[in-house]
Amino acid sequence: MIPLQPPRRLIDVQIDGETVRVPEGATILDACRAAGKDVPTLCYGDTLTPKNACRVCVVEVEGARTLAPACSRKAEAGMKVGTGTERARHSRKVVLELLGSSVDLSTTPRAAEWTAEYGADPARFGADAATVAQPAKVDNDLYVRDYSKCILCYKCVDACGDQWQNTFAIAVAGRGFDATISTEFDAPLTDSACVYCGNCVEVCPTGALSFRTEFDMRAEGTWDESRQSETTTVCSYCGVGCNLTLHVQDNKIVKVTSPHDNPVTKGNLCVKGRFGYGYV
Amino acid sequence: MSYDRLTHPLVRENGVLRRATWDEALDRAAEGFRRNVARHGPDCFAMLSCARSTNEMNYIGQKFTRVVIGTNNVDSCNRTCHAPSVAGLSAVFGSGGGTSSYQEVEDTDVIVMWGSAARNAHPIFFQHVLKGIKNGARMFAVDPRRTGTAQWADLWLGLNVGTDIPLAHAVAREIIHAGLHNRAFIERATTGFEEFKECVEPWTLTAAEQVTGVPAEAIRELAHAYARADRAQLCWTLGITEHHNATDNVRALINLALLTGHVGRYGSGLSPLRGQNNVQGGGDMGAIPNRLPGFQDILDPALRARFESAWGTSIQPRYGRNLTQMLEGMAEGEITACYLIGENPVQSEADSLACVKRLSMLDHLVVQDIFLTRTAQMADVVLPASAAWCEADGTFTNSERRVQRVRKALEPPGEARDDIEIMCELARRMGHDWHYDGAEEVWNELRALSPQHRGMTYQRLAELQGIQWPCPSEDALEPPYLHGRLWADDPAERGLPAPFAVLEHSPPVDLLDEEYPLRLTTGRRLDSYNTGVQSSGFASPLRRGETIELCPEDAERLGVRAGEEVRITSRRGSVTAPVFIDPALRPGLVFMTFHFPDEVDVNSLTIEATCPIAGTAEFKAAAVRVEKLVKAG
Numbered sequence: 001m002i003p004l005q006p007p008r009r010l011i012d013v014q015i016d017g018e019t020v021r022v023p024e025g026a027t028i029l030d031a032c033r034a035a036g037k038d039v040p041t042l043c044y045g046d047t048l049t050p051k052n053a054c055r056v057c058v059v060e061v062e063g064a065r066t067l068a069p070a071c072s073r074k075a076e077a078g079m080k081v082g083t084g085t086e087r088a089r090h091s092r093k094v095v096l097e098l099l100g101s102s103v104d105l106s107t108t109p110r111a112a113e114w115t116a117e118y119g120a121d122p123a124r125f126g127a128d129a130a131t132v133a134q135p136a137k138v139d140n141d142l143y144v145r146d147y148s149k150c151i152l153c154y155k156c157v158d159a160c161g162d163q164w165q166n167t168f169a170i171a172v173a174g175r176g177f178d179a180t181i182s183t184e185f186d187a188p189l190t191d192s193a194c195v196y197c198g199n200c201v202e203v204c205p206t207g208a209l210s211f212r213t214e215f216d217m218r219a220e221g222t223w224d225e226s227r228q229s230e231t232t233t234v235c236s237y238c239g240v241g242c243n244l245t246l247h248v249q250d251n252k253i254v255k256v257t258s259p260h261d262n263p264v265t266k267g268n269l270c271v272k273g274r275f276g277y278g279y280v
Numbered sequence: 281m282s283y284d285r286l287t288h289p290l291v292r293e294n295g296v297l298r299r300a301t302w303d304e305a306l307d308r309a310a311e312g313f314r315r316n317v318a319r320h321g322p323d324c325f326a327m328l329s330c331a332r333s334t335n336e337m338n339y340i341g342q343k344f345t346r347v348v349i350g351t352n353n354v355d356s357c358n359r360t361c362h363a364p365s366v367a368g369l370s371a372v373f374g375s376g377g378g379t380s381s382y383q384e385v386e387d388t389d390v391i392v393m394w395g396s397a398a399r400n401a402h403p404i405f406f407q408h409v410l411k412g413i414k415n416g417a418r419m420f421a422v423d424p425r426r427t428g429t430a431q432w433a434d435l436w437l438g439l440n441v442g443t444d445i446p447l448a449h450a451v452a453r454e455i456i457h458a459g460l461h462n463r464a465f466i467e468r469a470t471t472g473f474e475e476f477k478e479c480v481e482p483w484t485l486t487a488a489e490q491v492t493g494v495p496a497e498a499i500r501e502l503a504h505a506y507a508r509a510d511r512a513q514l515c516w517t518l519g520i521t522e523h524h525n526a527t528d529n530v531r532a533l534i535n536l537a538l539l540t541g542h543v544g545r546y547g548s549g550l551s552p553l554r555g556q557n558n559v560q561g562g563g564d565m566g567a568i569p570n571r572l573p574g575f576q577d578i579l580d581p582a583l584r585a586r587f588e589s590a591w592g593t594s595i596q597p598r599y600g601r602n603l604t605q606m607l608e609g610m611a612e613g614e615i616t617a618c619y620l621i622g623e624n625p626v627q628s629e630a631d632s633l634a635c636v637k638r639l640s641m642l643d644h645l646v647v648q649d650i651f652l653t654r655t656a657q658m659a660d661v662v663l664p665a666s667a668a669w670c671e672a673d674g675t676f677t678n679s680e681r682r683v684q685r686v687r688k689a690l691e692p693p694g695e696a697r698d699d700i701e702i703m704c705e706l707a708r709r710m711g712h713d714w715h716y717d718g719a720e721e722v723w724n725e726l727r728a729l730s731p732q733h734r735g736m737t738y739q740r741l742a743e744l745q746g747i748q749w750p751c752p753s754e755d756a757l758e759p760p761y762l763h764g765r766l767w768a769d770d771p772a773e774r775g776l777p778a779p780f781a782v783l784e785h786s787p788p789v790d791l792l793d794e795e796y797p798l799r800l801t802t803g804r805r806l807d808s809y810n811t812g813v814q815s816s817g818f819a820s821p822l823r824r825g826e827t828i829e830l831c832p833e834d835a836e837r838l839g840v841r842a843g844e845e846v847r848i849t850s851r852r853g854s855v856t857a858p859v860f861i862d863p864a865l866r867p868g869l870v871f872m873t874f875h876f877p878d879e880v881d882v883n884s885l886t887i888e889a890t891c892p893i894a895g896t897a898e899f900k901a902a903a904v905r906v907e908k909l910v911k912a913g
Contacts, residue, residue, distance in 0.1 A: 142820070142821065165407075238554070241677075278819075
């Protein structure tokens with residue numbers, strides 16, 4: 001017999017001196033958000049197991065030797081957390097500088113804002129700093145992989161792999177600075193196991209994975225989020241009842257996402273729900 | 281091919297469809313209905329309502345049929361898929377919905393996927409199954425093909441097409457003989473156990489192995505795992521329901537749940553996975569010939585009286601015709617006018633050539649759709665509608681009975697209009713001045729008449745991301761599973777007991793012989809959908825057009841190679857398609873879909889033998905032969 005989970009107890013945690021109450025098992029990030037603190041995150045995914053790869057969410061925990069990644073460290077009763085201490089801010093600044101110097105963060109939401117906020121200067125490593133720049137991979141009509149924007153957060157690998165889709169079309173190839181997200185033998189997606197659910201696009205934090213529509217419109221200069229509306233509705237195909245958020249610009253659907261807190265989809269869709277709207 | 285959206289009304293003139301104004305088209309549509317009803321009475325009218333449209337549209341659709349026309353001849357394509365599930369479940373439990381929520385699949389111990397390629401046909405439901413497996417559940421796949429679903433199973437039971445009842449009976453017999461049946465539950469909550477026991481008695485593991493092709497040991501393992509599990513979910517789709525004895529198939533599965541007490545508890549239940557986004561809702565809204573909105577029996581005078589006083593009309597105290605009977609009625613000249621909304625029977629019905637013939641015998645056919653489908657091309661009047669899921673407001677009801685909000689995100693193209701608005705315009709022309717200030721007002725009318733929807737205000741539906749029916753109260757929620765009453769100590773609360781069904785094995789109607797030696801079964805592929813009208817609109821890298829899938833052994837025996845064009849012939853029709861080799865098939869079994877009817881009309885091969893209770897055709901079991909095409913010269 002598989003036991004159902006017992007109810008969770010509540011614990012008190014101090015965030016920047018303010019006490020918040022969270023369920024046992026919550027992370028420091030959950031507690032920070034409950035306290036209304038804006039802690040930056042990149043590799044964190046609300047539907048994924050924390051990988052704590054990017055380190056942009058680090059906070060200072062009283063009594064701990066090292067900074068703690070807020071996204072993965074569990075909150076403990078009585079824990080005292082500082083979200084904006086000098087040490088935490090300095091660490092985030094360096095992380096943003098390292099990322100910003102090697103990766104194209106131009107489509108990463110809030111990257112520019114954080115770079116300014118933490119006084120990060122990605123240019124200080126010099127003009128000849130190594131980058132991951134490479135041509136975008138455009139090998140199908142549904143979505144594009146632009147790995148010059150990839151920060152190796154592994155969210156796409158987890159979404160494609162054992163956490164949701166269980167298709168295992170992509171994984172990490174190479175080591176060290178040569179590590180990249182790749183299909184088997186770096187084949188085009190059309191020769192891979194990919195089933196085009198787009199759940200990797202859903203979780204990508206930087207725009208390295210994007211809808212073909214978005215990629216093309218950005219290239220044409222017509223992509224304009226300020227003119228887009230988002231409407232959550234229900235998929236037009238089978239009877240599972242997946243929730244879709246339609247991003248509409250000029251009365252046209254330009255991309256489809258899925259609400260992460262929905263009990264049916266939990267942020268995931270299949271190829272028809274994600275891309276099969278061409279008929280309207 | 282891909283279809284363009286309909287942007288303006290069309291009317292037939294001198295045999296050709298031409299552009300018309302809305303007024304002209306609506307007048308013509310209403311006049312035709314009036315003319316036919318005056319000549320032949322209201323029962324000459326048939327409505328095919330739409331399983332892809334909102335609950336609100338389906339409510340108005342059946343109200344139009346019952347109030348404006350005065351007949352109960354309203355149905356939809358649920359007849360071609362899950363009507364047997366609805367018929368079977370409601371016969372046993374009094375309610376036609378699946379009994380469990382998706383979350384329960386994650387929290388169960390044993391999952392049986394019977395006749396369901398959910399990994400491809402319902403991928404997001406299958407993610408819940410995968411979570412269940414990761415949480416430790418054992419999964420069994422019962423399917424003639426070793427599908428993507430079967431690849432995730434602990435055990436695949438590859439049965440011969442159409443032998444579900446012998447397999448279920450053997451599972452039941454094994455459970456009874458091993459003493460694993462739930463005696464307390466059977467005694468308190470069921471009837472007919474002794475007769476059932478007698479009817480499964482001949483189905484020993486050995487006898488079942490011979491008929492089903494499933495090794496006795498595998499049947500035994502499924503029986504013991506299912507019966508011993510603390511919680512177990514039994515899920516099925518069209519592999520069970522698209523047979524000539526489909527309601528019996530469904531009853532055979534329900535028998536297993538009754539035998540073990542795997543129903544009416546959290547994590548234990550029965551789940552038919554519905555194939556169209558609102559096929560559950562269409563039936564719930566009364567767009568079926570035997571039920572009023574809220575799945576209320578039309579034969580019950582007290583229920584009828586409530587609707588009669590609300591609608592100010594009398595309702596016929598008898599069942600209308602279902603889709604299958606409507607088509608028969610067309611052939612016999614008894615159905616002469618048809619209002620068809622968003623359905624494409626010309627390409628979705630079994631034995632499609634017969635369907636075309638029948639529709640062409642109508643005096644008056646009005647089609648309301650977003651495309652000029654093959655069916656719409658036959659119409660006298662074509663009314664361009666909006667796409668329910670993104671150009672209208674309303675609600676859909678999914679396979680776990682969750683009613684969810686649908687919202688307008690786009691303006692419909694050209695002159696296309698909202699379904700409800702169109703129907704109200706038609707009603708007005710026929711003497712009924714209906715006015716609804718939006719979909720919410722329609723929903724509130726339904727809530728007032730349907731106890732199981734009463735607590736679902738639009739506001740609550742939005743806040744809670746959907747609510748599962750029943751929801752009789754605005755301040756409370758019911759458990760996510762149905763029929764907990766069966767476990768009540770108090771007999772009054774327990775209500776009517778659930779009857780076991782005594783069932784006989786009935787093999788597929790289309791028999792295999794030397795001329796037609798192969799079993800053709802049909803289904804869906806991941807990236808395409810039904811007649812392909814919707815899914816043709818995006819450039820899927822997975823799409824390869826229609827193929828006939830053969831196992832390597834059959835391909836070798838026939839001397840054909842992958843990609844080679846072959847002729848496939850049944851007793852009804854003949855098509856050609858390229859070969860695709862699929863090792864998931866067993867010798868003697870071939871597979872096709874009906875996603876590309878314009879290129880390969882697979883439904884000209886399928887047989888119209890239908891389930892007498894539910895009216896669903898045996899899409900899953902045609903007899904065919906496959907021939908190598910010998911090129912001339």
